[in-house]
Amino acid sequence: MHQENRGELLPKAVRIALGAAGRDVSAHALRQAVAGQVVLITGASSGIGAATARRVATAGGTVLLVARSVGSLQALRDEIQDAGGRAHVHPADLRDLEQVDRLVAEVLAQHGRVDVIVSCAGLSIRRWVSQSYDRFHDIERSNAVNVLGPSRLILGLLPSMRERGSGHIVNVSTVGANLPGVQWSAYVSSKTGFDNWLRGVSPEIRADGVTTSTIYMMLVRTAMLGESRSWRYLPGMSADEAAGMVARSIVERPRVIGAWWGRTAAPALMLTPEVVERSLAAYAKVANPASARSGLLGTLVGAAGRGAAFADDAVGAALTVAGTGAVRPLRPDRPVRALLAARRHGASPATTGAVGAALWGGRSAVVDDRGTLTYDELQRTATDLAAALHDRTGLGPGRRLALMCRNHRGFLQAALAGAQLGADLVPLNTDFAGPQLGAVLAREGVDVVVHDEEFGPLFDSTDFGGQRVLAWQDGGPDALGGETVDGLIAAGASLPRAPLPGQPGRSILLTSGTTGTPKGAPRNVSLGAGELLAMIPAGVRTLARLRPVPHAGDPVLIAPPLYHMYGFAAAFAGLAAGSPLVLRRRFDAEDVLATIAAERVGILCVVPTMLKRIVDLPDAVRARHDTSTLRMVPCGAAPLSPQLAQEFMDKFGEKLFNGYGSTEVGGVSLATPADLRAAPGTIGRAAPGVVVRIVDDAGHEVPTGVTGRMFVGSAQLFDGYSGGGSKEMLDGLMSIGDVGHADRAGRLFIDGRDDEMIVSGGENVFPQEVEELLADHPAIADAAAVGVPDEQFGQRLVAFVVLKPGAESPGEDELKEHVRAHLARYKVPREVRVVDVLPRTSTGKIRRAQLRALLADKPTP
Template sequence: MSTFWQRSAALLGRGTSGLHTAFVLAKQGVISPLRPDKLLRIVLAWRRWGISPPLGFAVGSVRHADRPAVIDERGALSYAELSQRTTRLANGLRDRVPGDTRIGVLCRNHHGPVETIVAAAKLGVDVVLLNTGLSTRQLVDVIAEQRVGLLVLDAEFRSHLPNLPEDLDAVLAWTEGTTRHDTLEHLITTSPAKQLPRPGRHSRMIVLTSGTTGTPKGARRPDPPGLAPAASILSRVPLRSGERVLVSAPLFHTWGIAAFQLGSVLGATLVLHRKFDPEYALSAVERHQCTSMFAVPVMLQRILELPDRIRTKYGHDALRIVASSGSALPADLATRFQRAFGPVLYNLYGSTEVSWVSIATPQDLRAAPATAGRPPRGTIVRILGEDGTPVRRGAPGRIFAGNDMLFEGYTNGSSREIRDGLMSTGDLGRIDATGRLFVVGREDDMIISGGENVYPKETEDAIAGMPEVSEAAVIGVDDAEFGQRLAAFVALRADGDLDAERLRDRLRGRLSKFAMPRDVVFLDELPRNATGKVVPRELLARLEA
């Protein structure tokens, strides 16, 4: 019995932290009374799988076996079905991942990557989540560096296969029509459902960095130490048990994986669509009565760009939470989105390396639309100067954060700078008098122009707030006279009419001389990667063209 209570303490945390975790999870419906036989089955599943992806679906198959776990374009899979299918898939993959090789997943959002991640965890095999926007050359490099022995990919990415290592095993996930290749569905239907032995190790999910400034690096995501990390997020983003969650953020991205992990804790239904389309997203919210949505900011921008006649024909009364992360949320976008959809927007600031740092609620965003919010319980945030000491309140400095889910390092052996247990986010920020965090920009984005420190994000936000502007990005470029200068890249709305001189006139009086963009380049749209982040090197190429 003492072992049970020790495990319980590890699951919830000790002392007041454990009580807070239990309170939040009970409030959101994650913890509720159960029949003794069901509780026993859950305890046995917990002893078998630990805090890992299979546990959430095993618990779901006990508590709500018939509830849909995943809904995609092919239909729904219940918790009981997904639990059994992943056991079959694990048996089918067992002899196809030799030694210490890993499973690579090159898939869009559908049940295939979900089942692969859970099956790999049942085997104790690491999973590398591959960005669908990788070039063949990048894919070759990542597969070699990450020791991928088996690649699970959607049929649309088969064109990469002839250029990949000959000994790389491959299984198709999403297919259209017939194929001669082995498929996940074939493995699931032809493999036994026999119980698997407890894995010798917990599998890790390896997420690639965005690669906007170079080759993507692999970041090892840790196992949650218990339920405290989920409670930390839920204390600020009030997701409830049984949510219907539209996951628009890619599952290969940290934010998509966060939706997957939180969803399994909540016993949620994940509504997935392979490619983001703003109108399809709104129709899915109405059709499936989604109560929450996980997205990246550019997706929210695309929804607002829909003509009113299209946007308003879909109901969204059930939608309580729109959780945004993955890149900076422009202040103007936050204001316009809440004006259109009500006080539903939550903005999580974090990264692949540090997980979460702070969360802005709808109330925070109404009071200060540019804020990244406040750190949730159990998270420490400090603003440090170059010497590592805290700066005065309100002054900009380097953002350092600590929580239960800091990454374990890059797979190449490097890591992020750590001071007093807190990890650098790579961003600059400030904390105002109310305790709200504001991100000024990336450390490597700050430029020195004419001897002045200039933060591109200030200029970017000012331009993005103009009514004619759809989106904007500002970067620093070399300048013979001032050392560096700012260049602005602007996409206008369909009815927008603006030229470079009028744009600069609008900025005069709002920005310092050195924060004014010397170059203004108008584009149809900003170049973005598959996670919605702007790619600076492509902007620079447009300027030099």
């Protein structure tokens, strides 16, 4: 993915004057030049080539699209034809001269002639020669693409052009051909070689009516440019603007088009070769990692590099914040009221409600199945509820309020009320069975419960003797007697004027409970000035790469349950950002799309199982709902398969983010859409203020690419399980319970759970990689794998698969062979069983104990 070119913010006229852009021609002039003409364009799958093809086809020319990528060419052809243009696909790899010869024969046979050749294909390699001692193939590849292929193509098409006495050849070169090719030696030498060849050919063929133009392109913002921080600030062009220069060369047919400074550079360099050589040597001394840099010079160079990188990130972060619309003028009294509210409640959920009311009182805060609450209404009802709970139940500091609600306003009102009183909050899993619920209530010492009516029988089945308040009644407000949230809000009680809590209460979030009764993980996040300062550099880096940019105030649809860490954190983060929270009590894939359209949702929070159901909707169903307002789709709480990530982005665009964390350590990392495209399966880079270390069994850090145990350090670490015990610690870092690795770009990957590793015949197998591979089979919708005891191997791997609707079972042997073709032999499951559905938690985690129980029952394969 190309980087943004901040220098392109300059007006085009200024960039032309600076020699950073070129003149275009009118649509009328281009139409007169190419209408009815056959124009062959190499490198047409992307960048300048694709942009040129669109321009020429719009002007009435017939474009022949040449590149290696058949899919990209077909997509461009369809786009041009849908717009009323004429385009034909001719895939060919210019490195293969036999393919070039076949291309020439095919084009002449099908189209009879070529009137204009636009040579856009190119291979750009930027590398110091000290990094190239064993990379002679870079020179071979560069010459094959930049010299031999286009030369062979022109030689094949020239005879017919000369016979007709007309034709034009456009050579898209680089301004670098006029400059010393430091770091670009393979690229510049090959481009210069073709330029010189065409310069020698040009006079001869002009005598027969065939003309040539060479365009010495300046900086063009395409994927071919690669990554460089400094280039972001140099004035340059978009691919469309570069295509305008190509259009000019077709219309005006000048011998050369280029920047004024490029034409004057060559003579100047020839006159001062020693000065130029010494200047570039000084640059290489500083910039080339292989050159010796020690002492004060090395220290200064390193500091300058880090400072420049941070400054670049700071600019990117500022642009991100500006793009969110978060910086807006406010009445002076509102920030003051918000600061006073934050001072009163501290690091507590109560702060988000109070600050939101102070800053955005009249804005929608909650949109649920009952309607809409503004920030003022949410804060007022939460305060009234807090007063009534304090008055009726004595809820306050040191006491605990449990919440067992689906996603609706009652959960938020109760959570804000409890937080205002300084009580500890205990969100309860709505999937609990009676025994689990009773055990958690007793262990956590819950005093008051706010729950939906549907969960009443569950509480009746426990020994809970505290007070209960109904948050949602399926039969309406008068269906049952007893205390209700609405009734307590209407009671008219009032809190004492002085704040009750001396310290904010804690939030006790529960673990997933996939291996037993969920554990309580209390935390009370409180950051000091030093910790906040330490987070600034990482925060700046994260903001700088955050694309696409969410917009402050965009409605946020939270599909994961609010009791889960993901849903809980998303809700209060949304309130803190001034966004309306869109909540639905039940998840339905099509209803989510309908809600996005109706509420103009900008951010959709989901877990992978929800994402899968959305992706699996028929195309006709998805087309019924306008999801164009959607800017960001954060996914988390369970592993996101590479296949699902790619499929979602292919259908909905580059909007998907993959978040990673746990109840015990909080948020750990975030993968952007660019990360997921570049490295499918990644969980991204560590979040601001988070340290991730990957170690072996002895506690030593492992090299890049090697799998090890993951340890995390941050201010979000929990205080230890409420029932006793904690996670393993290593040098102040906490075990997250996963094993994973990092790539050279610093992106993290999860390879499995350390307690799920299967040792079969002495070899280590992590179920996740087998599951992802099985799920990639065209007949498989879902997959899971577990280890079971085996007398011969210690453990054996058993896989469970769910078929896609309407798919025939591929058979156990075929699925085993599918795994064997991609993974080591010892990772092939010994058994593969087809099931109707995999047991999962409400956030999508596999319940492996239930799968092992299925094996004990010996179900039919």
